[in-house]
Amino acid sequence: MSSAGDILIVATKNKGKLREFQHAFEPLGLTVKSMYDYPELPDVVEDGETFAANAFKKSKAVGDALGLPVLADDSGLCVDALDGRPGVYSARYAGEGATDSDNNLKLLGELEGLKQGEDTDQPLLSTARFVCTLSLYDPSTGQELTAEGSVDGWITSEPSGAGGFGYDPLFYLPGHEKTMAELTLTEKQGISHRGAALRALTEKLAAQGGVRP
Ligand SMILES: O=c1nc[nH]c2c1ncn2[C@H]1C[C@H](O)[C@@H](COP(=O)(O)OP(=O)(O)OP(=O)(O)O)O1
Numbered sequence: 001m002s003s004a005g006d007i008l009i010v011a012t013k014n015k016g017k018l019r020e021f022q023h024a025f026e027p028l029g030l031t032v033k034s035m036y037d038y039p040e041l042p043d044v045v046e047d048g049e050t051f052a053a054n055a056f057k058k059s060k061a062v063g064d065a066l067g068l069p070v071l072a073d074d075s076g077l078c079v080d081a082l083d084g085r086p087g088v089y090s091a092r093y094a095g096e097g098a099t100d101s102d103n104n105l106k107l108l109g110e111l112e113g114l115k116q117g118e119d120t121d122q123p124l125l126s127t128a129r130f131v132c133t134l135s136l137y138d139p140s141t142g143q144e145l146t147a148e149g150s151v152d153g154w155i156t157s158e159p160s161g162a163g164g165f166g167y168d169p170l171f172y173l174p175g176h177e178k179t180m181a182e183l184t185l186t187e188k189q190g191i192s193h194r195g196a197a198l199r200a201l202t203e204k205l206a207a208q209g210g211v212r213p
């Protein structure tokens with residue numbers, strides 16, 4: 001990650017994440033590669049109990065397999081009315097192989113189920129936060145750098161917006177009066193858990209010396 005023309009390998013199969021990493025890194029002259037560029041690599045089983053554990057599993061498995069530094073992202077949605085669920089299970093909330101829309105329907109179903117006796121016209125169902133842990137692993141040194149970011153918002157029963165991915169249409173940002181799916185890539189990067197984690201990681205890299213700030 002130090003000179004123009006370099007590549008950055010991100011251990012993800014999530015096209016929404018990939019688009020965000022490309023948006024963040026390509027202006028710096030980095031070409032972002034993903035698991036779609038390495039189809040021979042086996043899937044990593046994400047059975048950790050924390051975002052950090054899963055992020056490290058992904059960066060280490062892929063980094064060791066390729067013999068190159070690899071960045072991984074483990075992220076998810078923690079909903080207060082659901083005691084922090086789906087959390088690390090966000091990608092498979094509605095079951096193994098669930099689509100974003102399956103997961104969004106499952107989330108609304110769980111929250112609507114809690115609403116009995118309360119104001120049923122209220123679209124804001126619960127406070128929530130998105131969390132992202134990034135892990136950058138270098139197999140030549142065995143060193144790992146991690147960084148975390150989060151963003152607070154509300155789950156709305158009125159999905160809106162065609163941008164982003166995952167739970168973005170249901171994640172309402174009161175300060176912006178928009179859902180995360182109504183933001184441009186640049187706006188989302190300025191606000192999101194992933195943007196915050198990327199800025200924290202960049203600072204750590206710069207503090208270590210050598211990598212562009
Ligand atoms: O900015 C976001 N906007 C909306 N939803 C989001 C976001 N960030 C994470 N999420 C949700 C999507 C998925 O349900 C789960 C991530 O699960 P996570 O295992 O980290 O990613 P994944 O399996 O989709 O791709 P991969 O592991 O190949 O990177 O949290």
Ligand SMILES: [Mg+2]
Nearest residue numbers: 014046074091
């Ligand atoms: Mg995953």
